[in-house]
Amino acid sequence: MDIAITGLHRSFGRVTALRGVDLTVRGGMFGLLGGNGAGKTTLMRIMAGVIAPGRGQVRIGEHDMTTRSGRRNVQRRLGYVPQDLGFYPDLSPREFLDYVALLKGLDDATARRRQVGELLDLVGLADVAGRRMKGFSGGMRRRVGIAQALLGDPALLIVDEPTAGLDPQERIRFRTLLAGLAGERTVLLSTHIVEDIAQTCHDTAVLAAGRVIYTGSVTDLTRTAEGTTWQMTTTGAPPTDGVVVSAVTREGGTQYRVISQARPSPDATSVAPTLEDGYVALMQRHIPAPAA
Numbered sequence: 247m248d249i250a251i252t253g254l255h256r257s258f259g260r261v262t263a264l265r266g267v268d269l270t271v272r273g274g275m276f277g278l279l280g281g282n283g284a285g286k287t288t289l290m291r292i293m294a295g296v297i298a299p300g301r302g303q304v305r306i307g308e309h310d311m312t313t314r315s316g317r318r319n320v321q322r323r324l325g326y327v328p329q330d331l332g333f334y335p336d337l338s339p340r341e342f343l344d345y346v347a348l349l350k351g352l353d354d355a356t357a358r359r360r361q362v363g364e365l366l367d368l369v370g371l372a373d374v375a376g377r378r379m380k381g382f383s384g385g386m387r388r389r390v391g392i393a394q395a396l397l398g399d400p401a402l403l404i405v406d407e408p409t410a411g412l413d414p415q416e417r418i419r420f421r422t423l424l425a426g427l428a429g430e431r432t433v434l435l436s437t438h439i440v441e442d443i444a445q446t447c448h449d450t451a452v453l454a455a456g457r458v459i460y461t462g463s464v465t466d467l468t469r470t471a472e473g474t475t476w477q478m479t480t481t482g483a484p485p486t487d488g489v490v491v492s493a494v495t496r497e498g499g500t501q502y503r504v505i506s507q508a509r510p511s512p513d514a515t516s517v518a519p520t521l522e523d524g525y526v527a528l529m530q531r532h533i534p535a536p537a538a
């Protein structure tokens with residue numbers, strides 16, 4: 247399901263969340279990156295049909311999201327995993343999924359049971375399918391969230407900050423699960439965690455202050471920091487030019503990784519950038535550093 251957005255604005259009272267967003271998404275797994283308050287959740291909620299767009303055009307497949315009927319049609323065809331999915335702690339995942347399936351109009355009890363069973367297997371919750379969700383970990387809850395979103399086999403899956411708060415192993419398992427779902431459907435993943443995008447997405451967009459400041463391949467975003475990523479070790483003061491991405495203290499001093507247009511010190515060496523470096527370089531270009 248392709249997504250085409252042009253000139254999208256959205257405000258909440260005096261707060262402008264989106265200021266003229268243009269974005270095209272075509273199949274596969276697509277990452278949406280941005281800092282706190284950049285507008286990711288607002289954009290995702292508009293795409294999921296939860297809130298209406300303000301000004302601009304939003305088309306999902308053949309549906310026009312500026313109309314109520316367009317939003318309703320898309321809601322039936324997509325799976326949405328919001329940041330905070332409300333749970334019923336006294337229900338088991340099987341009961342919860344059965345309930346959501348009923349809400350989604352899966353009336354045939356046999357087909358519903360079969361689909362719920364298959365999804366519990368897919369997300370790795372079959373062993374705890376009958377246990378109350380009250381004691382579930384963050385990762386288990388998110389698996390339930392994905393399973394409920396996949397009921398009805400949607401062509402578009404929208405997932406908002408799925409790995410926030412998960413431990414590293416669970417995060418890796420979870421993003422691998424998401425990547426596996428992107429075969430025939432479009433999976434839109436919003437996150438602050440650059441590494442999750444680096445490991446799962448071919449294409450990405452970066453939002454800052456309600457605007458898309460980058461859209462294209464992950465590789466090209468990484469290249470944004472080519473020639474401006476430096477490494478240096480010093481026992482003295484930290485580098486003052488550019489942005490320090492990492493600082494690791496060792497026996498011979500502290501090793502800094504720095505994004506800077508100019509070589510931050512005579513003994514700094516130029517190194518190959520990662521996606522995180524590319525993201526920092528992009529942000530540096532668009533959002534000027536605060537005055538010292």
Ligand SMILES: Nc1ncnc2c1ncn2[C@@H]1O[C@H](COP(=O)(O)OP(=O)(O)OP(=O)(O)O)[C@@H](O)[C@H]1O
Nearest residue numbers: 258261262263280281282283284285286287288289
């Ligand atoms: N319902 C709302 N009422 C008022 N302001 C809102 C509402 N929803 C979002 N905003 C504001 O719009 C801006 C964008 O918020 P949004 O939640 O879309 O950003 P985000 O990129 O998802 O941030 P985060 O990563 O912190 O979740 C923020 O300034 C936020 O306070």
